[in-house]
Amino acid sequence: MLTGTPVDATGLDAAALKPAECDPARGLDLPVGTVVIDYEGREHLPDSDVLETLASEKEVYLTTPVRADGFDPLGDDSLLDGIPEGVDRVLVAGHGAYLSEDERNKALAPRLGAAVEGASGAWVGTEGVERLALATGATQFELLGRSTTHDIRALRAAGFSGEIAVYAPTVLTDAPEAVLDALGAYVARRRPVARALPEGAPTDASATGRAREVLLAASGDFALVGTPEAVAEQVATLREAGADTVVGYPARGIGTFL
Structure with a gap:
């Protein structure tokens, strides 16, 4: 593992990469032991040799929408053959932007259950399907939000x-x-x-007034923001609440993690 990079001080356990933004092979350079590769459509799926090389040095998770053709455990699952041994999966419903209308209309619950049965060690994405995800008993893959810390504490208190x-x-x-x-x-x-947000307000650095205040406050609610030391405190809070793994996506580009 590399040392002396900005992400070292954060305490992050893993990094998420979007293959439409960067070459997933760069995950080899990241100073974390686990790399999660997001799904952004079939055209951006990493080649199996890239995944195999990554998995030889890192713990690798590949996000796979269980309703997408090629990953559907109750239909076309042909893309699963291209996932090398040693690459684990994150089972998700899938963002609608990356699914066809037919895929979006597939029943989720039976596919999620069948996928978990066939993918030992998989994580299950909870966004929008919290109850279904919890019912699988698999690792819960939560998207950070305003209530995440409270929700994790509640899950632990309830005996999860x-x-x-x-x-x-x-x-x-x-x-x-x-x-x-x-x-x-x-x-x-x-x-x-x-x-x-005020209607029509810009959402980038040009935002002013009320929009700017809302966006900056929300950035602290829905993301890890600040110096590496400040992010480390946020990561520690999540761990104290009961999170086992914290995965950071480098929103300003992979170079900011190196």
């Missing part, structure tokens, strides 16, 4: 003893312009933020 991983866009600076350019559009899509 399974693994919990938290995914968070991460910006290793507290400079407002950099934060807004990296996260403004992302947090603006979150429902409570969208309701609070």
Whole structure:
């Protein structure tokens, strides 16, 4: 593992990469032991040899939408053959932007259950399907939000003893312009933020007044933001609540983690 990089001081356990933004092979350079590769459509799936090379040095998780053709355990599962041994999976419903209308209309519950049965050690994404995900008993893959810490504490208090991983866009600076350019559009899509924003307001560094205040506050709710030391405190809070793994997505580019 590399040392002396900005991410070392954060305490992050894993990094998430978007293959539409960078070459997943660069995950080899990251100073973390686990790499999660997001799904952004079939055209961006990493080649099996890239996954195999990554898995030879890192713990690797590949996000696979269980309703997508090629990953459907109750239909076309042909893409599973291209996942090398040693690469684990994150089972998700799938973002609608990356699914066809037919895929979006597939029943989720039976596919999620069948996929968990066939993928030992898989994580299950909870976004929008919290009850279904919890019912699988697999590692819960939570997207960081305003209530995440409270929700994890509640799960632990209720007796949930399974693994919990938290995914968070991460910006290793507290400079407002950099934060807004990296996260403004992302947090603006979150429902409570969208309701609070003035209509038509810009969501990047050009935001002013009320919009700027809302976006900066929301960035701290829905992402890990600040100096590496400040992010480390946020990671520690998640761990104290009961999270086992914290996954950071470098929202300003993979170079900010190196």
